[in-house]
Amino acid sequence: MSLIEIKDLKVHYPIRSGFWNRVTDSVKAVDGISFDIEAGETYGLVGESGSGKSTTGKSVVGLEKVTSGSIMYKGKDITKKSNRKSLDYNHDVQMIFQDSLSSLNPRKRIEDIIAEPLRNFEHLSKDEEKLRVLQLLDIVGLDADALYKYPHQFSGGQRQRIGVARAVATNPKLIIADEPVSALDLSVQAQVLNFMKKIQREFGISYLFISHDLGVVRHMCNNIAIMNNGRLVEIGTREDIYNHPMHIYTKRLLAAIPETNVSRRAEHRANRLKVEEVYREQQDKYYDKDGLAYPLVQITPTHSVALPEDLAEQLKHEGEVQA
């Protein structure tokens, strides 16, 4: 059994209008997605802004009311509040956010911020609590004098470490990391990603790693789902997605990964323009009449792509995927 099994999840936000403020339409932020997260893995959820990634993450942590579908954890559907309570789900699943400044209470000292989940879920003495907070600071590479400081006294990278320390305080099974490094400089991104991996090894936790950037996800994730307009367009292992991408949207995201090597920039730009041109010419084949992704077709045991059957067959024959 997987750690988390998401099945046909839908989150639709009602749109109200008119004098009576009636529901006239809905935003289909998440529109029928399914994927599993295994214990100890980092699962990547990638897509452009507005594709529904954060809504998915908030649904998994229990912060968003779902329209339909299920999220199974230890054999129970945690979209139901009673199951979250009986499973102690809020203890086992934590979240870290992109904007570390607004997600950490500016009026609280770091000691209190990190201790908050301990106070909610564990019953420690004052001394035990302090010791645990100091251990957590040490794990994320911050000195003991951080205890008495406030969030604004730290850099973005340090604040993200504090967010991670708070998230791992109760030894959770899963952390939803929503764009955890997007607001950081490239060099600081690498540091934060490295200590997230270190913490994963030490605590054996799983991550649902949400990002708009396939470049960031490459070194973190074993399995990746590509999200577009509330639907999944491609699911696969890292090898499937980076070496044998099949959906035109995935190829576009791959071409958008920034090239850090200056000598390869011209070639990279030319390739990106070519991919954009192919996208414009061929996108009708990849989306239905409403402009939405088709249901996923399984290409190999690990690789599924949202394609009409005939196009899936054609691409297989063209050798785009290793069967």
Ligand SMILES: Nc1ncnc2c1ncn2[C@@H]1O[C@H](COP(=O)(O)OP(=O)(O)OP(=O)(O)O)[C@@H](O)[C@H]1O
């Ligand atoms: N509370 C809400 N009420 C109405 N619409 C919402 C709400 N929250 C999100 N949406 C809409 O749902 C869609 C998906 O939003 P979501 O934040 O999940 O996307 P995202 O992929 O995480 O994008 P970003 O990276 O920009 O946050 C968007 O069209 C957004 O405007």
